[in-house]
Amino acid sequence: MPSVARRLPGSLWSLLLAVLVIGLVARPSSASRSEIERLLGEMQAAVLAADMDGYMKFVDPSDPVFLQEQRMWADDLRKNTPVEFRWAIQDPAVDQRGTEAAGDDDAVPARNANDAPGEGGQAFRIDGATAEAPIEVVWSMPGWPKPRTLRWTASFRRGEDGWRYSGEKWNRLESEGVLVMYADGLEEAARAVADELPAVRRHVHDGFLFAEDSPLATRVQEVKVYGSMQHLQASIFLSYTDGIAGWNEPGESIKLLIGRRTRAGSLRPLLAHEYGHVATFELGDARMPWWILEGVAELSAEVYGKSRERNDREVRRWKAEGKLPPFEEMAEFDDRAKKWYSQVYGQGHHMLGYISDRYGREARVGWLTAQARGDSLDQATRDVLGLSFEELDARWRDSIGPVEDEVPAAAPDPEKPAT
Numbered sequence: 001m002p003s004v005a006r007r008l009p010g011s012l013w014s015l016l017l018a019v020l021v022i023g024l025v026a027r028p029s030s031a032s033r034s035e036i037e038r039l040l041g042e043m044q045a046a047v048l049a050a051d052m053d054g055y056m057k058f059v060d061p062s063d064p065v066f067l068q069e070q071r072m073w074a075d076d077l078r079k080n081t082p083v084e085f086r087w088a089i090q091d092p093a094v095d096q097r098g099t100e101a102a103g104d105d106d107a108v109p110a111r112n113a114n115d116a117p118g119e120g121g122q123a124f125r126i127d128g129a130t131a132e133a134p135i136e137v138v139w140s141m142p143g144w145p146k147p148r149t150l151r152w153t154a155s156f157r158r159g160e161d162g163w164r165y166s167g168e169k170w171n172r173l174e175s176e177g178v179l180v181m182y183a184d185g186l187e188e189a190a191r192a193v194a195d196e197l198p199a200v201r202r203h204v205h206d207g208f209l210f211a212e213d214s215p216l217a218t219r220v221q222e223v224k225v226y227g228s229m230q231h232l233q234a235s236i237f238l239s240y241t242d243g244i245a246g247w248n249e250p251g252e253s254i255k256l257l258i259g260r261r262t263r264a265g266s267l268r269p270l271l272a273h274e275y276g277h278v279a280t281f282e283l284g285d286a287r288m289p290w291w292i293l294e295g296v297a298e299l300s301a302e303v304y305g306k307s308r309e310r311n312d313r314e315v316r317r318w319k320a321e322g323k324l325p326p327f328e329e330m331a332e333f334d335d336r337a338k339k340w341y342s343q344v345y346g347q348g349h350h351m352l353g354y355i356s357d358r359y360g361r362e363a364r365v366g367w368l369t370a371q372a373r374g375d376s377l378d379q380a381t382r383d384v385l386g387l388s389f390e391e392l393d394a395r396w397r398d399s400i401g402p403v404e405d406e407v408p409a410a411a412p413d414p415e416k417p418a419t
């Protein structure tokens with residue numbers, strides 16, 4: 001009996017101590033959770049108000065690449081303001097109920113390793129000044145028949161001014177000069193990127209005459225690997241709906257959509273195209289016509305995709321069918337140019353190849369550099385190639401041969417240097 005009497009107060013003390021400890025540990029966590037929920041609410045309000053500056057105040061500024069991606073993302077809100085946008089922490093239990101209650105296909109969100117953190121059992125987690133939370137985002141643009149829904153695990157960092165949004169939580173893989181950030185389940189694809197990109201970079205550096213010790217060649221290149229089209233699109237702009245496999249803009253990471261298994265053969269042309277953009281933006285800040293950006297990216301990739309001959313056949317056919325628009329119509333990334341989506345790439349590629357063959361690599365790089373530093377297309381063409389762009393265009397059109405009978409094209413030499 002005495003032992004029981006002594007034990008009871010002991011148990012009570014343990015209980016009290018446990019309550020105290022749980023209280024101390026749990027209180028900052030739940031306080032932080034509500035702070036993060038408030039942050040998400042304020043960001044949501046800024047998105048709906050197309051308030052770019054208001055939104056950017058809540059973005060973690062520690063990663064300059066992510067910061068630039070978010071700037072461009074937020075800037076698009078002014079042109080394309082969503083009619084609906086909500087995001088919230090989606091706890092695994094809530095996640096399950098929501099999915100069951102949805103009941104129809106339209107309401108079931110995209111499901112893959114990247115978009116369904118709830119399925120992996122990941123819940124809100126806080127670790128000192130960093131936190132992770134599975135979130136669900138639902139949004140709709142004017143005219144959309146139904147909203148889009150995505151899920152990912154978001155990360156947050158607490159700075160002096162409180163919690164800030166740090167974007168998706170990524171797995172990381174490093175190789176020679178390359179940092180690959182990827183979602184759960186995409187490790188094999190990420191490994192392929194890490195293996196292939198270093199050699200692709202060297203090829204592109206050669207093509208752009210960047211020395212091995214140049215800032216571009218010595219910089220770590222970030223790549224983000226997405227598992228679904230909608231997730232990649234939403235990371236660019238909420239309004240983005242064009243089907244794409246890759247993306248790059250100045251100061252941003254290379255973004256790729258690749259499946260769980262990716263063969264090097266199909267990955268190399270995609271990497272070379274996107275890294276071709278990275279190299280082009282390195283030449284200067286002025287924006288070149290869209291067809292030049294895509295044309296030189298395609299040129300960077302042609303040795304991997306054996307695409308020069310195939311593209312030449314296509315361009316001959318377009319000429320015969322009257323489908324080679326004025327380059328002027330493909331200058332901006334707008335609806336007028338999007339009518340000629342294939343030509344932006346194919347016609348641009350063909351013209352860049354023509355300039356390379358006629359004038360050489362140094363002249364091609366000089367022509368690009370002059371425009372990247374602010375010269376107009378016509379001025380750069382006159383200064384570097386010695387004729388007006390109108391004359392260059394006419395000569396290029398004359399150079400395109402007639403449609404040939406289908407003959408198997410000679411396989412290009414895979415060792416051919418960049419042109």
Ligand SMILES: [Zn+2]
Nearest residue numbers: 273277294297
């Ligand atoms: Zn491109």
